[in-house]
Amino acid sequence: MTTPIVDVHDLEKTYGKAGERPYTALQNLNFTVAPGEFVGIMGASGSGKTTLLNMLSTLDTPTKGQVVVNGHDVTQMRGNQLSDFRAQEVGFIFQDFNLLESLTAEENIGLPLALTGTPSKVMDQAIHEVATTLSIEDLLKKYPAQLSGGQKQRVAAARAIVHRPALLMGDEPTGALDSTSARELLDLLTTINREQQMSVLLVTHDPFSASFCQRILFIKDGQIGSELTRGELSRQDFYQQVLNALGTFSE
Ligand SMILES: Nc1ncnc2c1ncn2[C@@H]1O[C@H](COP(=O)(O)OP(=O)(O)OP(=O)(O)O)[C@@H](O)[C@H]1O
Ligand SMILES: [Mg+2]
Incomplete structure (x- = not known):
C-alpha cells in the first residue's frame, strides 16, 4: 500500500x-x-x-x-x-481570497516563496509557470482591488500552489x-x-x-x-x- x-x-x-x-x-x-x-x-x-x-x-x-x-x-x-x-x-485557498491588498497579484503569488528565501530568479520563473497554468498572465501587475472575484480566486489558487505543496x-x-x-x-x-x-x-x-x-x-x-x-x-x-x-x- x-x-x-x-x-x-x-x-x-x-x-x-x-x-x-x-x-x-x-x-x-x-x-x-x-x-x-x-x-x-x-x-x-x-x-x-x-x-x-x-x-x-x-x-x-x-x-x-x-x-x-x-x-x-x-x-x-x-x-x-x-x-x-x-x-x-500545504497550500490553502479561502472563501474570501485572503489576498494582501497592498501587493500586486504577482507579489501575492510569490509570498510563499519569499517567505522561504527563494532567489528572485527562481521565484519569477515559478510565478510565471503557475500564472500560465491558471491563465492569469495578464493579471500579474494588477492589485486585488482591480480584479473580479473569479480573478482574485485564481490568483489565490496560484499562491496556494506556487511552492508545489503535497496537499x-x-x-x-x-x-x-x-x-x-x-x-x-x-x-x-x-x-x-x-x-x-x-x-x-x-x-x-x-x-x-x-x-x-x-x-x-x-x-x-x-x-x-x-x-x-x-x-x-x-x-x-x-x-x-x-x-x-x-x-x-x-x-
Ligand atoms: N475557537 C473556537 N472556540 C469554541 N468553539 C469553536 C471554535 N471554533 C469552532 N467552534 C465550534 O466548533 C464547531 C465546529 O465549527 P467549525 O467552524 O469547524 O464548523 P464548520 O463545519 O466549518 O461550519 P461552517 O460550515 O458553518 O463553516 C461549532 O459548533 C463551533 O461553534
Ligand atoms: Mg467552516
Whole structure:
C-alpha cells in the first residue's frame, strides 16, 4: 500500500478554556487521503469542517490523536519545523481570497516563496509557470482591488500552489464566486490535481463542487459518518448521487 498523504487517526478537538464549558467539535475521527487523490468534505454548518482543516494546516492543535501530512506528524512539530511545514507542504485557498491588498497579484503569488528565501530568479520563473497554468498572465501587475472575484480566486489558487505543496486545501473556495467562476476554479483544481498529482482536500456545502471530487467524506457528530466514491461515474451522475446522499442524510 502506498503511504497516504494525509493520515488522521483518532482525532479529537475540544474547545474551551479552563473554567469554560468544553465543546467537543471532533471526536474519534479517522481517514486517509492517498497521493494524488481529490477528496471532498461535506457536513452541516458547525459539523467541524473548518476545525479539521485547521488541524491539518497546523493553524490549531488537536486535543488528542494523530495527524500525519506527507510523513510529518504535525502534532509533534514545534517552532521552525511548523513554519517550514506550512511553507512547504500545504497550500490553502479561502472563501474570501485572503489576498494582501497592498501587493500586486504577482507579489501575492510569490509570498510563499519569499517567505522561504527563494532567489528572485527562481521565484519569477515559478510565478510565471503557475500564472500560465491558471491563465492569469495578464493579471500579474494588477492589485486585488482591480480584479473580479473569479480573478482574485485564481490568483489565490496560484499562491496556494506556487511552492508545489503535497496537499492543497480549500475551505469553500467557490463560496463567494458566481457559477461560471466557480466552475472555472473547479476545472482548474481538477487539472492541477491530475497533471501535478497534487492531493486536494476540498470543504464544501455545494453538491456541484463536491461532484468534482473522487471521494466525499461526510462529517456528522464530529466523525466521518459515511463516504461516497465516484469510481467510473460521470461527474453528472456523481452529482446526482451526492444530491441523493444529502437528501438521505438530512431525513
Ligand atoms: N475557537 C473556537 N472556540 C469554541 N468553539 C469553536 C471554535 N471554533 C469552532 N467552534 C465550534 O466548533 C464547531 C465546529 O465549527 P467549525 O467552524 O469547524 O464548523 P464548520 O463545519 O466549518 O461550519 P461552517 O460550515 O458553518 O463553516 C461549532 O459548533 C463551533 O461553534
Ligand atoms: Mg467552516
